[in-house]
Each structure stands twice: as C-alpha cells, then as structure tokens.
Amino acid sequence: FNIHNVSLTISAASSKQYPETDWPEIALAGRSNVGKSSFINTLLNRKNFARTSGRPGKTQLLNFFNIDDTLHFVDVPGYGYARVSKKEREKWGALIEEYLTTRPNLRAVVSLVDLRHEPSAEDIQMYEFLKYYDIPVILVATKADKIKRGRWNKHESVIKKALQFDSNDDFIIFSSFDKTGLDEAWQVIEQFVD
C-alpha cells in the first residue's frame, strides 16, 4: 500500500461543501479521542497529517482527505464529548447523520472503539445506526498496545457482545502506536473501494 500523495480536499461544514469527485469515500466514526485521526495517519504512514491531539473534540468538521486522487478518507468529529453544549452536539450529530445517510460516494464506515473498554451507549448507538441504514461497517478496536496480547480475545468478545456484533462484519484489532492491524485494515478497506 504505497501512498504517494495525500492532501486535504476540504473541511466541510455542510453538504454544500462536499467534494464533487466520484471517488469512493471511507468515513471514520467513533467517540472523541478514540483515535480516528491517528488511524488515518497510521494508514497513510504520516506523522501528523490528520491532526491528532490529546484534547478531545479537536476535529470539528468533515475533513475530506485526498489519497492519491483515487479515494477520500473522511475524518468525522468524535461523538460523546461532554464539554460542548447540547446545541453544538446536535449540530455535529446532524452534520454526520446527513453525510452518512445521503452520500452516494460512501463505501464503508470505519467505526472505532477502544479495545480496553466496554462500548459506550453512543458506540452501541452508532453501530445500530450503521446497521439500520445498511451502511457497511469495519469495526476497529484500537489502542491494542495498551492491553496484553493474551487478553485481546477476551476484550474482543466483550465488545462484540455489547454491540450485538454481526459476524459478517469485519473486526480488526488495531494500534496506531505499534501498527498492529495495519495490513489487515488496508486489505479490508481495499475490498470496499475496488
């Protein structure tokens, strides 16, 4: 997976600003701080291309990243960030919901959860939402470097049970720190964009 050129096409605040390209799009979803931007950086082998930060709520717009003029990764604002107003949260929700339910370019959503923890109510809601709208899901359980390898299976089971995970969906154990799951993530994404 040799990526040559990556660039930001646009940070969209509304559907009017979506790119006019017909390239496939892979969107990222997950709670604030789960590691969405880090996932993109890891896949692109870039240090800080999609901006990451210890400060949750950093990504506030739909960021369309151009991957070699063939594909867009769409970095989405994280949900579940408590320190924003209810009104602001509703605005984010509407932006994301509109994108996910109306965008023809969308091929799959990489839904990120933290391998360490039971999925939150919002993680479950997101998964149910994607299943309801029949949007292909790639479940990525990240921050695997924070858990001993021998415990991965146990954590995977807990997550799958809480989500009522569909065994037809892909489940990838991932780490942006040590690149666990990197090849698998690309293989799965390629299947959706071909």
Ligand code: GTP
């Ligand atoms: P928002 O843009 O706020 O929604 O957050 P995000 O989901 O894009 O998270 P981001 O990639 O900015 O990462 C949040 C924090 O988690 C940063 O401090 C990252 O360094 C850390 N982080 C991300 N991925 C991993 C991982 O695989 N392992 C570990 N240990 N830390 C990670």
Ligand code: MG
């Ligand atoms: Mg981010």
